[in-house]
Amino acid sequence: MFIKVVRARGGKGVTHEYVRLVESYREDGKNKHRVVANLGRMDVLAQHLPALNRLLGGAEVPNGYVRVDDLDAVEAPDWGPVLVGRRLWEELGLTKILDRRGQRGRRAKVPLSDRAFVLVVNRLCEPSSEHGLGRWLEGTFVCDRAGHRWMPRWRDEQERRRSRAPRVRVELDWLEQWYRTLDQLHGLKKDIEK
Numbered sequence: 001m002f003i004k005v006v007r008a009r010g011g012k013g014v015t016h017e018y019v020r021l022v023e024s025y026r027e028d029g030k031n032k033h034r035v036v037a038n039l040g041r042m043d044v045l046a047q048h049l050p051a052l053n054r055l056l057g058g059a060e061v062p063n064g065y066v067r068v069d070d071l072d073a074v075e076a077p078d079w080g081p082v083l084v085g086r087r088l089w090e091e092l093g094l095t096k097i098l099d100r101r102g103q104r105g106r107r108a109k110v111p112l113s114d115r116a117f118v119l120v121v122n123r124l125c126e127p128s129s130e131h132g133l134g135r136w137l138e139g140t141f142v143c144d145r146a147g148h149r150w151m152p153r154w155r156d157e158q159e160r161r162r163s164r165a166p167r168v169r170v171e172l173d174w175l176e177q178w179y180r181t182l183d184q185l186h187g188l189k190k191d192i193e194k
């Protein structure tokens with residue numbers, strides 16, 4: 001692989017330079033090239049190109065950097081739709097509205113607006129009940145304002161079978177925080193809509 005700089009003409013006779021990561025390969029006895037990645041504008045990346053060329057040439061990775069071969073992708077939760085939801089949530093001013101009106105309460109450690117955001121984005125992305133919310137959170141990266149990821153708390157299988165609600169797989173206190181969130185939102189409905 002190697003770095004290639006290409007020029008593209010823009011409007012009004014302006015020429016832009018873009019950096020591409022290109023790979024060489026042979027096909028039918030001929031040398032060919034294919035673009036692996038478009039890295040961006042040359043003026044933005046110019047200071048990084050010498051280091052990138054050294055790495056592509058097989059140079060040792062400097063201290064403080066991680067080699068790609070040393071990385072393992074353990075999981076890849078979905079987070080794109082949540083980012084769009086967060087942007088819309090903030091543009092509508094819902095965090096400010098709910099922070100002014102919603103109380104944390106004695107039992108809730110997380111602001112109402114953070115809890116409500118999770119419920120709304122869940123309904124937009126994968127509508128389900130609060131029971132289905134746990135499954136959705138397992139595969140989707142949703143975090144509060146502090147960056148802490150929301151994760152469901154599952155009940156122990158034996159405990160679940162012995163309980164009065166054996167179909168419910170999540171811990172009841174975890175589930176109840178979502179019910180409390182809905183109750184709080186319902187109580188503030190008129191004020192929020194205003």
